[in-house]
Amino acid sequence: MIDRGSNQHVVLYAGEPATGLRDAMAAVGLSLHAVAAADAAVAARTLGPATVIVDRQGADEATTWELVAAAHAQRFVQPCVVIGEGLVRDAVTEADLVVPPTIAPTELARRVRHMLDTQPLRILRDHRRLIATLPKAACLIESSGRVAGMSAAAERLFATTAASAVGQTWQKLIGGKGAEKFRWLFTTRRTGDRAESGVIQVVLPSAVVRKVECCASGLWAGAPDLGGLFVGTIVLCSDVTAAQQIDTQLIQATKLEAMGHLAGGIAHDFNNLLSVILGSAQLLRHDYPEHPGIDDLREIETAGTQAAQMTKQLLMFSREQEPETTTFDVAPMIIASSKMLKRLLGEQVRIELQLADGTMGVRADAGQLEQVLVNLAVNARDAMPNGGRLSIRAEAVELRRGSVLPTDAAEGTWVQIVVEDEGQGMSAEILEKIFEPFFTTKGREQGTGLGLSVVYGIVKRHGGHIHVTSTPGKGTRFYVLFPQVSELVSKPAAKRSVMHAGGERILLVEDDDMVRRYLTRTLEGHGYSVLPVHDGPTALAVAPSFEQLDLLVTDIGLPGISGTELSARLRTRFPKLPVIYISGHIDLAADARLGEAETFVAKPVNASQILASIRHALDRANAR
Structure with missing residues (x-):
């Protein structure tokens, strides 16, 4: 021994x-x-x-x-x-x-x-030659922490050359503080020969930020536990920027989906209440046009309409607000929106528009795109408490393989809208959370934390992409991209419907008692014969009492039997029965796949809206 x-x-x-x-x-x-x-x-x-x-x-x-x-x-x-x-x-x-x-x-x-x-020098020399031949990104770091060599793949990853990198410190090479994770590798105090790995942030000379996964292992002349000399480190590197972005987007999408279910449920309940509030106010104003309290009724309607807009925001966030898409040029929309934004943001915020020449066509819901601009502009205003410049730019851009923004966008032509402010900016930690629902850096009275989540949901729902860059003290820049379309189609003007009734028989199925009573009063007050019931089985039970049924008005999300199933079963007795579906869940309408004799009305339902839809459905049925 x-x-x-x-x-x-x-x-x-x-x-x-x-x-x-x-x-x-x-x-x-x-x-x-x-x-x-x-x-x-x-x-x-x-x-x-x-x-x-x-x-x-x-x-x-x-x-x-x-x-x-x-x-x-x-x-x-x-x-x-x-x-x-x-x-x-x-x-x-x-x-x-x-x-x-x-x-x-x-x-x-x-x-x-x-x-x-002299063995350490030989070890470094031999490994420098070895690393230079590797097809993967690899760096050789001396015990002092200075670069001793790198592979051609590492040169591409760090946007440098081996000749200029050799002699630099590892911290300078990556342009950040990521090397702190591997500080133990650059000191002779380190013991053991285990490999360490982790993801660091690399800032390239062009200011592009990459996430790089590093696996570092020490080089020794002799055994570490037997007085061996620490020579340096081999660091194998892999660019995981795109993979981490995909992971982040997946996490974000999961959070939004969970919060979306909650928001959609809340919006559905509010829409039922708003249907009654707005409808009752309209009925009173119609029945008592000269009443001294008519102005109070108008205030109730105004407040109810604003509340309906809030539920619409929640539905956008929950992705239950189906876009009403048309093809249009974004430039006129931005110009029109800027006039409204000037009033909204106040005189301290100076709006500058930079719109490229030519048509920048997109297929989108103009109202929802305007909502994107409003939310981003309000966010910019709040970041500039003392005022400043808000720049809105739009242009058509070509994305090719290797484009920096965004990594998950397909190659092709996109319409890019950039909203930039001169505000306080955000740290990297805040940037990672800004699209999370209910995350906000504002006070309780200043924001709900839903604005950017709504923006994110709208953009993704339109097949677009959103990216943000920001530096503390130097402002923030949002990039929003939508697929460009070449042909613009004008939206046909809606035909006005006459709302008078001729005693037609309507079966009304609504599980919310207040909404059912309100709709019954509204329809009967305009000359319709209405049989109101609260669920599908009851509707099927009373249907035989009708010799003729002119229209079915039903909520889609009924307990027991859904509205679509109810209509299908009723049509075995009344084959040409027209149907109007009502619901606060827009996604249910998409699932229903409306037929030729079917119409959808979103809650909250106001009197003029439902009456116009009923008249149109009946007239269309009579014309067949």
Whole structure:
């Protein structure tokens, strides 16, 4: 059993050492241990890091080659010295040092010591050559933390050259504080030989930010726990920017979906209440046009309409507000919106428009795109408490492979709208959260945290993309992209419907008692014969009492039997029955896949809207 003593480097001598060699080795800090040549290979593999000296007087060619290979096969590669002449070619090539058998013990000890002292430089040199040939991004870092070499892939990743990077610190290479995660790799105080990995932020000379996953492992001359010398670090790098963006978008989409279900449910309940509030106010104003309280009724209607707009925002956020898409040029829409924004934002905010020449056509819901501009503008205003410049730019852009913004957009032509302010800016930590529902940096009275979530939902629902850049103290810039369309189609003007009735029989199915009573009063007050019921089974039970049924008005989301199932079953008795579906859940209308004799009316339902829809449905049925 070999005793390593006080962590001195071990020199394993295969053969009978010359007189005085042991003392010569000890004089230069080395511990000499002699073993028979036949046992040396096993000793080299089991002993741990040790320099192997092979004395050819006691080892044939095969044994010599085996010992050279054993020295280099150690976990921490060690030099191998061969004493003798007439060696096989492979052994001569692979041996680190070949000396004549007449070498003096002191000279052999000196040369072994020198070989060990210069081993770190040789290790760096050899690994620099190796890394230069790797197809993957890899860097070699000296123990001081300075770059010693890199592969061609790493040059592309860090947007530099090996010639200019060598000698720089690792921190300077990545342009940020990410190297703090690997500080332990750049100091001789580090122990052990484990690999460490993590994702760091790299800022390129062009200011482009990349997320790079690094796997770093230390290089050692000798075993770390046996007095080995820390030489440097090999860092394997991989660009994970796109992957992290996809992960972030997936997390964001999951959060929005969860909050969307909640928001959609709340909006549905509010729409039922607003249907009654707005409808009752309209009925009173119609029945008592000269009443002294008529102005109060108008205030109720105004407040109810504003509340309906709030529920519409919630439905946009929950992605239940189906876009009413047309194709149009964004430039006139932006110009018209800017006039409204001037009143909304106040005199302290100076709006500047920069609209490119030519048509910038998109297929979108103009109202929802205007909502995007309003939310971004209000966000900019709040970031500039003392006022400032708000720039809105629009142009057609070509995205090609390798485009920086955004990484998940398909190649092609896009209409890009940029909203930029001179406000307080945001930190990287805040930027990661700005599209989260209910996240806000404003006070309780200043914001709900839904504005940017609504923007995100609208943009994604239109097949678009949104990206934001910001620097604390230097403002914020939002990039919004929509697919460009070349042909613009004008939206046909809506035909006005006459709302008078001729006693037509209507089956009204609505599970909310207040909404049902309000709609019954409204329809009966305009000359219709109405049978109101609260669910599908009751509607099916009373249907046989009708010899003729002119119209079915039903909520889609009924308990038990849905509105679409109810209409299908009623049409077995009344094949040409027209149907009007009402609901606060817009996605239910999409699932219903409306037929030719079917109409959808979104809650909150006002009197003029439902009466016009009923008249149109009945007239259309009579014309068939």
